[in-house]
Amino acid sequence: MKKNDIASLLTELGDEVSRENEAELSPSEVALSEIAKQLLQLERDLSVPGVNRSDSERQQRIMDWIEERDF
Amino acid sequence: MRLQQVELYNFRSFFGSHTLKFASEEGKAVTVFHGENGAGKTNLLNAIHWCITGSFTPRFQDTGLLVNKEAARSGERETFVELVFSDAGEQYRARRTSRDGRATFDLFAIKGGNSTPISNGERVLQRIIPKGLVSWFFFDAEAIGSLELSGSDSFKNDLRRTLGFELVDRLIKDLEACKIKKQREVSTQTNDRELKELQDRIEDKARMLPIQKQKKLDAEQKIKTARARLDEVERELRELPQTSKLQVRRASLETQKKRSGEEKGALQTKIAVAIGAAAPAIFIKDIAIEFEKNLQVQETKGKLPSPYSDQLVKEILDNKKCICGRPVLHGTDEENCINGLLKFANTSVLNQRIKNIQYLIRTVEDNVNSYPVKLSELRQNLASVDKRIGDIEDELRDIAKQMSGSNEAKVRALEGERDIVLSQLSALNGDRRSADDAIAEMQRTMADLQLQYDRAASKLQVGERHRKELGKITRLLQYLQKSLKAQEERALRILGIELNRILQRYLTKHYQAQITPSNYAVKLLDEHGKQVGHSTGEGQILKFAFISTVVALAARKTQEKIAWMAEPTIAPLVLDAPFSALDPEYQGSVARNLAAQTTQLVLMVSSAGWFEPVSKALEPFVGQRYLVVSKSAGPRGEKPVKRMTIAGRDYELNQYDAPRSESEFVEIK
Numbered sequence: 001m002k003k004n005d006i007a008s009l010l011t012e013l014g015d016e017v018s019r020e021n022e023a024e025l026s027p028s029e030v031a032l033s034e035i036a037k038q039l040l041q042l043e044r045d046l047s048v049p050g051v052n053r054s055d056s057e058r059q060q061r062i063m064d065w066i067e068e069r070d071f
Numbered sequence: 072m073r074l075q076q077v078e079l080y081n082f083r084s085f086f087g088s089h090t091l092k093f094a095s096e097e098g099k100a101v102t103v104f105h106g107e108n109g110a111g112k113t114n115l116l117n118a119i120h121w122c123i124t125g126s127f128t129p130r131f132q133d134t135g136l137l138v139n140k141e142a143a144r145s146g147e148r149e150t151f152v153e154l155v156f157s158d159a160g161e162q163y164r165a166r167r168t169s170r171d172g173r174a175t176f177d178l179f180a181i182k183g184g185n186s187t188p189i190s191n192g193e194r195v196l197q198r199i200i201p202k203g204l205v206s207w208f209f210f211d212a213e214a215i216g217s218l219e220l221s222g223s224d225s226f227k228n229d230l231r232r233t234l235g236f237e238l239v240d241r242l243i244k245d246l247e248a249c250k251i252k253k254q255r256e257v258s259t260q261t262n263d264r265e266l267k268e269l270q271d272r273i274e275d276k277a278r279m280l281p282i283q284k285q286k287k288l289d290a291e292q293k294i295k296t297a298r299a300r301l302d303e304v305e306r307e308l309r310e311l312p313q314t315s316k317l318q319v320r321r322a323s324l325e326t327q328k329k330r331s332g333e334e335k336g337a338l339q340t341k342i343a344v345a346i347g348a349a350a351p352a353i354f355i356k357d358i359a360i361e362f363e364k365n366l367q368v369q370e371t372k373g374k375l376p377s378p379y380s381d382q383l384v385k386e387i388l389d390n391k392k393c394i395c396g397r398p399v400l401h402g403t404d405e406e407n408c409i410n411g412l413l414k415f416a417n418t419s420v421l422n423q424r425i426k427n428i429q430y431l432i433r434t435v436e437d438n439v440n441s442y443p444v445k446l447s448e449l450r451q452n453l454a455s456v457d458k459r460i461g462d463i464e465d466e467l468r469d470i471a472k473q474m475s476g477s478n479e480a481k482v483r484a485l486e487g488e489r490d491i492v493l494s495q496l497s498a499l500n501g502d503r504r505s506a507d508d509a510i511a512e513m514q515r516t517m518a519d520l521q522l523q524y525d526r527a528a529s530k531l532q533v534g535e536r537h538r539k540e541l542g543k544i545t546r547l548l549q550y551l552q553k554s555l556k557a558q559e560e561r562a563l564r565i566l567g568i569e570l571n572r573i574l575q576r577y578l579t580k581h582y583q584a585q586i587t588p589s590n591y592a593v594k595l596l597d598e599h600g601k602q603v604g605h606s607t608g609e610g611q612i613l614k615f616a617f618i619s620t621v622v623a624l625a626a627r628k629t630q631e632k633i634a635w636m637a638e639p640t641i642a643p644l645v646l647d648a649p650f651s652a653l654d655p656e657y658q659g660s661v662a663r664n665l666a667a668q669t670t671q672l673v674l675m676v677s678s679a680g681w682f683e684p685v686s687k688a689l690e691p692f693v694g695q696r697y698l699v700v701s702k703s704a705g706p707r708g709e710k711p712v713k714r715m716t717i718a719g720r721d722y723e724l725n726q727y728d729a730p731r732s733e734s735e736f737v738e739i740k
Contacts, residue, residue: 029550032546032547032550033550033554035547036547036550036551036554039242039547040238040239040242043238043241043242043245044238047198047238047241055245055248056248058245059245059248059249059252062242062245062246062249063249063252063253063540063544066249066540066543066544066547067540069543071543
């Protein structure tokens with residue numbers, strides 16, 4: 001079995017995903033999608049290994065971040 | 072995570088310090104440990120497992136006795152395992168130490184040759200390889216039979232973590248908590264009593280829900296452990312000559328009992344459906360009969376349907392002539408009288424309606440008449456299945472009596488333990504069901520309370536700022552939940568496609584894997600769509616294929632293609648005795664698949680388990696090889712020396728007259 005099998009399958013499906021996404025997203029969903037990506041980045045940064053932050057601190061930081069943005 | 076090196080110090084059968092290197096180069100990432108049964112391979116697997124998790128594989132015994140016996144005799148009270156590994160470009164050293172039965176853990180970051188301690192080392196390590204996933208990557212493959220692809224919550228959570236959905240799951244949980252906080256601000260700002268009360272109840276449920284979910288996960292974990300123990304006890308009973316036949320018979324009877332139970336359930340459902348379908352008919356039968364009598368009375372009286380049709384009346388009026396021959400002129404009394412007859416004339420539509428009603432009444436009567444026969448047949452079938460179950464249970468009780476009444480203490484002890492574990496399983500399954508019911512109830516209540524809150528809040532003067540912020544969080548949540556569902560479906564689709572590709576390539580039968588999206592349960596279906604048992608040879612292949620596919624999928628970082636598989640877990644696959652549990656025809660293909668799918672593979676294999684198809688499949692990928700040699704302090708006498716040939720050279724796998732009894736590693740270059 002080649003290791004490429006999963007990679008090529010993912011590429012295939014990924015292209016399909018991109019085509020679907022472009023066709024189906026409304027303008028507000030496009031905006032939400034961008035916000036969601038940035039928020040995920042923030043979530044990851046706030047829960048990096050070794051960082052000592054409580055759940056409520058993290059949630060407050062997320063709430064503040066959302067408040068700073070207009071969408 | 073890629074393993075680089077492990078050091079064992081006085082751990083179990085290993086006296087003193089032993090340092091081993093792992094192969095990790097692309098294309099040569101397989102490390103093999105050859106050794107006889109009892110040489111110490113499982114100790115090595117558990118050393119790595121314990122270092123990472125602080126716990127052991129389910130079948131590992133005497134977990135309190137970690138310090139090597141010889142070392143302990145000379146006063147040594149400490150043992151440790153130290154693992155050097157890399158992850159995401161960083162290098163780490165993890166050391167778990169047990170001294171006088173107390174364990175400590177330290178994690179260091181290695182940079183430029185210096186080790187810097189990391190605080191909260193356990194937590195950091197869990198981010199690299201979550202505890203729930205360790206059993207996927209490091210496992211006792213002889214116990215593959217007990218690996219459940221069952222769709223339990225813990226299975227689903229573990230799989231989602233491996234696939235990298237943990238980040239977005241965590242974000243959704245955080246956003247839900249943010250929403251609750253915002254709602255609290257709104258209810259405080261409006262100072263509305265109803266809103267505050269609703270908010271209190273929502274927060275109360277939000278607090279209790281994770282507790283119930285944890286209870287369910289705990290129960291599932293205990294069920295997993297109990298099942299593993301049950302499998303182990305039953306395996307021991309199968310292997311004892313005096314109980315082997317009885318245990319095999321018992322296993323067969325239990326399978327039959329399970330199938331009969333399913334058949335009984337299906338019949339009970341059919342009976343309920345039949346009663347349900349017949350009940351309205353039975354209920355309205357008397358009314359229907361009365362209605363039909365009324366209809367017939369009307370008919371007899373010639374009123375319904377009328378003896379003349381509207382067609383006849385219209386013809387008379389059009390022709391201006393009655394059927395008796397008298398003229399029916401416009402504006403005359405005759406015309407008015409005949410016009411009046413239209414009101415009661417029989418139309419084709421009315422006729423059809425009456426016929427339909429009569430047909431329905433007939434159907435009701437037929438249902439009522441036929442249902443007792445149908446029901447009686449179903450009940451007879453049910454009685455026959457019940458009898459079959461009764462007979463099976465009688466035979467099972469008889470077997471249990473023979474086992475527990477055995478002359479052999481070991482048999483009695485095993486049988487006793489089996490009874491205890493079965494009771495535990497029954498209680499734990501009850502706990503899991505209760506937790507399930509409680510979770511479902513809480514979720515329903517929360518959804519209902521949220522609706523009430525939204526309704527109440529919409530009537531109040533909520534500040535624009537609060538409304539806007541709450542709106543943003545709600546929209547984000549909805550978007551994330553919708554998109555996550557789509558991503559999940561894609562990931563499961565890929566998993567399913569890849570799994571079936573492997574099965575198609577390696578199975579001799581035309582079986583297909585099917586993954587249930589709601590709980591991720593994995594089924595193997597034959598060509599007729601019937602489920603194949605996971606304990607069959609093909610079922611074992613499914614499990615290996617599943618593990619290696621998940622591991623490979625997680626190893627392919629595809630954030631740009633399948634968004635939010637943001638932190639998939641990449642770890643080596645460490646397997647103890649993977650091939651001995653497999654049917655011979657599948658050993659080579661499993662070996663090939665494991666080597667191809669994983670980023671790093673560590674195998675502990677007995678000489679008997681290093682079958683020709685296995686060695687042929689794996690040799691090109693082996694980058695590091697060791698023998699685990701069992702040394703005995705006693706004299707050889709008549710005892711055998713086991714040997715193994717690797718690359719044309721002979722090696723001894725056990726030795727006698729050694730300075731001490733221990734296990735030792737010999738590197739094969």
